[in-house]
Amino acid sequence: MTVKDVVKALNLTVYSGSDGLDKPVNGGYTSDLLSDVMGNASEGMAWITLQTHKNVMAIASLKDLSAVILVNNLQPLEDTQQYSNQEQIPIVGTTLSAFEISGRLHNLLNSS
Amino acid sequence: MKTQYDIEGGNFSKAGFASSEVKRMLKQLNLDIKLIKRVVVAMYEGEVNIVVHAYHGTAEVDVSEKRIRILFTDRGPGIKDIDQAMQAGFSTATEKIREMGFGAGMGLPNIKAHADELNISSTPGKGTQVEIICYIKKDHQNT
Numbered sequence: 001m002t003v004k005d006v007v008k009a010l011n012l013t014v015y016s017g018s019d020g021l022d023k024p025v026n027g028g029y030t031s032d033l034l035s036d037v038m039g040n041a042s043e044g045m046a047w048i049t050l051q052t053h054k055n056v057m058a059i060a061s062l063k064d065l066s067a068v069i070l071v072n073n074l075q076p077l078e079d080t081q082q083y084s085n086q087e088q089i090p091i092v093g094t095t096l097s098a099f100e101i102s103g104r105l106h107n108l109l110n111s112s
Numbered sequence: 113m114k115t116q117y118d119i120e121g122g123n124f125s126k127a128g129f130a131s132s133e134v135k136r137m138l139k140q141l142n143l144d145i146k147l148i149k150r151v152v153v154a155m156y157e158g159e160v161n162i163v164v165h166a167y168h169g170t171a172e173v174d175v176s177e178k179r180i181r182i183l184f185t186d187r188g189p190g191i192k193d194i195d196q197a198m199q200a201g202f203s204t205a206t207e208k209i210r211e212m213g214f215g216a217g218m219g220l221p222n223i224k225a226h227a228d229e230l231n232i233s234s235t236p237g238k239g240t241q242v243e244i245i246c247y248i249k250k251d252h253q254n255t
Contacts, residue, residue: 032213033213033216033218034160034212034213034214034216035157035160035214035216035218035219035222036216036218038153038156038157038222039153039218039221039222039225039226043149049213051212051213053124053212054124054125055124055127055128055212055213055214056213058127058128058129058131058132058156059128059156061128061132062128062131062132062135062152062156063152079125
């Protein structure tokens, strides 16, 4: 399943990094603590968070994550979007909470 | 082979820049991917520690046949109690920095978990030196 498939299935908004929409998503990680993601997420995961600043993309890139999913209708800052475009790692968003979107992504990945 | 990177204290927009340079360099050297992933976590945490806590610092990355050694040296407030700093969840970061998701007290424990060796020495009021070593051979044996 690619980021594009997840976007379609969960009705997400694509903010940036659309060149990376064909990246495969192999799991998810939900956290707002950067070191938690750094230490525990792994390559190909979609990262669910409420953090919107640029450092999110530094971590997504260093960890080779597939996408960043922003919750609660939060939108990425301008320089965060630029970084996302440059790294070709999509930032997508949802109006749902972290709990809701994590559950839906989990179901989606397990059923595919 | 030695390369050195400058790390600016307080400049969050550049946090992770040196780490991504190191990642690129290690990939070019065609090192084991699991090893690179471990080094990247340790390098990032060391870099962020300088950005969050120090005024200025350097990361000296030395790659030999046997190991990757990263030496962080900073001018900064130093660490009063290193054992306490090593405890998961302990942090002296400000509220503002925590709101960004930094300063959760997981940085040094992350380094310890991903590197083979971690040595810290610090002079309060002057600065801190953090040495991180990842062995190259060990990873090949694991795979």
